[in-house]
Each structure stands twice: as C-alpha cells, then as structure tokens.
Amino acid sequence: MKDKDITERHILEQPDIFADVFNRLVRWCSPQLPEVRASELKHLPVHTFRDTARGIRELERDLYMKWCPDWSPDGALVIGNENQTKEERWTIGRLPNYAAGNLMRVLEDGGTALPEIGVILYFGQKKWKGPKTLRELYGHRLASLTPDLIGNDRVTVVDIGDLPWKVIESLESDFREIARLVKCCRSGIPYTGAKGRLKYFVATARVMAAIAGIELSAGMLEELRNMKEEDQTMEMVFPFLSLAEAQKARQACIEAREEGLKAGMRDGIEKGIEKGIEKGIEKGKAEERNIIRKVMEYLNRKGRGMELGEILESSKRMEEILEEIAVSERS
Numbered sequence: 001m002k003d004k005d006i007t008e009r010h011i012l013e014q015p016d017i018f019a020d021v022f023n024r025l026v027r028w029c030s031p032q033l034p035e036v037r038a039s040e041l042k043h044l045p046v047h048t049f050r051d052t053a054r055g056i057r058e059l060e061r062d063l064y065m066k067w068c069p070d071w072s073p074d075g076a077l078v079i080g081n082e083n084q085t086k087e088e089r090w091t092i093g094r095l096p097n098y099a100a101g102n103l104m105r106v107l108e109d110g111g112t113a114l115p116e117i118g119v120i121l122y123f124g125q126k127k128w129k130g131p132k133t134l135r136e137l138y139g140h141r142l143a144s145l146t147p148d149l150i151g152n153d154r155v156t157v158v159d160i161g162d163l164p165w166k167v168i169e170s171l172e173s174d175f176r177e178i179a180r181l182v183k184c185c186r187s188g189i190p191y192t193g194a195k196g197r198l199k200y201f202v203a204t205a206r207v208m209a210a211i212a213g214i215e216l217s218a219g220m221l222e223e224l225r226n227m228k229e230e231d232q233t234m235e236m237v238f239p240f241l242s243l244a245e246a247q248k249a250r251q252a253c254i255e256a257r258e259e260g261l262k263a264g265m266r267d268g269i270e271k272g273i274e275k276g277i278e279k280g281i282e283k284g285k286a287e288e289r290n291i292i293r294k295v296m297e298y299l300n301r302k303g304r305g306m307e308l309g310e311i312l313e314s315s316k317r318m319e320e321i322l323e324e325i326a327v328s329e330r331s
Helices: 007-012 015-029 091-108 134-138 140-145 147-152 165-169 175-187 201-211 218-225 234-301 305-313 315-330
Strands: 041-044 048-052 055-059 063-067 077-084 116-122 155-159
Touching (some): 015 063, 015 116, 165 175, 201 218, 201 234
Antiparallel strands (some): 048 055
C-alpha cells in the first residue's frame, strides 16, 4: 500500500462511516470521548490558504468533522482525522500544530472556538511501535503534572491491525470490511469478504485495493459503478482485485525480465572486459617469454650468453639486441 492514499479520506467523509469508526474504534481506545451520531456530524473543509501578516499559510488535514449535538447546535467538538499507512515518529507532534492552526482560522473568521481532538487511523501492516497518545509521548510523570493540558490537547492513534477481532466485528458500516482486511494482512491470514451489500461499494473497493497494493484501472472502476445494487458485495470485488493483481504481477515479470537482461548485459560486459584484460596479460607474458627465449638462443649461438643478465636489466640494451637480431634475420 502507498504511504498515503486519498481514497481513505473519501469514505470517511460519509457521516455514518465516520460515526461508526469513531464510536467503535476511537472510543474503544479512548473510552472517555463522547458518543456521536451521524446526524450530528458536519464535514468541514480541510485545505485552506490564509493570508496572514507573515505571508500565505496553508492548513491541511485529512478530514475535519464538527460534532453538533442537539444541546449545542453550533458545535461542541472538532474531530481532526489523519490516515496513515506508515508510522512516522513526528506524526503525533504534528496534530496539535494542526489544531492550533485551525483554532486561529476560526478566530480570524470570527467563529466560536471549540475544543479539538486529533485521531490517527493507522492502516499499516506493521504494528505501531511509538506513543499512541500525548500522555505516552510526554511520559506518565510529566503528563500527571498537567492533566488538564493533556486532556484538552488530545491525540489518539488507532492501530486498526492491532485491535481485537471483537472490536472490528462490532463495526456496522462498510468500514468493517476494510478493518477486516487490515487485520488479516497484519495477522497473515486469508481475507474472506462478506456477502452482504456494501452501501459505498466503489469507495470501499478502492480503499481495499489500495490496502492490498493493487491499482484498479478506470475501466474496472466503471464496471463496478455500473453493477446492480444486489451485486455490490465484496464477493463481486474479488475478481477485479484478482485481475488487477494478475496484471500487476505480469507487469512485474516483464520489468524483472527486462531488468534481468540489462543486468546480464552489464554483467557480461564487465566480465568480458575482465576476461579480456586477463587474456591480454597472459598473452603479454607469453610474448615476453618468447622474446627472452629468442634473445637467449641468439646470444648462445654467438657465444655471448653472459650478456643476457645485462640485457634483461636494461630496456635500451633489449632494444639494441632485438634490432641486431632483426638485422641478422634479414641478411
């Protein structure tokens, strides 16, 4: 799966999906948080440019939801959501900064300041190893000195793959299939999809394909969109995931073969050069031995064998004797 995939955001923008995830996953990790209803959630914009005295400032969050219960229709809580597929040690520290930026924007616009909590939904295949709350980040001793601050500056990491099965099965929305797949990938067991109809069929299929590291083509997505409602189940998604996986595997084989050929050529050239050098050295040594033998035989015929040592130590003397031998051979 990619480190970050925007498809996760789309399905969580649905109030019923978000409420289900918040009530059953987030509140399981942080039971003190209030329970919310889908009808009480209002989606807020996340990508905003602000013109401040210090220049243009960009605010970004994967998702903002404002909780507006009956007793506080203008809002009682802002929930900022981040989706992560790879653990980054600075993620928890980044969320309070987002909350501060959002609060500044609200105040600049003349709005009502609301408390904000940060939620990190972690879809990764490896267990989240770092702190999951600011309390864990600061340590119990420091956190206990300022409990009010920690409570109002809350961040919760939900490691989906580390949740108990009973918590995942308690989900009532399409997100249950997504959580099941994450849990199966983490546990190394086969995923078996439910037969029930999915309300957000295409969005769910896209997220699950992303988790599996598979890219659905535009044609596949169009076929999924055109399916009858009664066919919009995970059972019908499997063939598309399998086809996409097969295409991905085939492309990987092609790329591997091409890379193998290139590597083989590079290796062959390198080995060829190396072998050529070795042969060149061997040939040079053989020619050197032949020359020495030729000089030695010539000197012996002339009764000058004692000169061989002197000739071998002097390149000038070697050139002279070779020229002498050449002249004698021509005459």
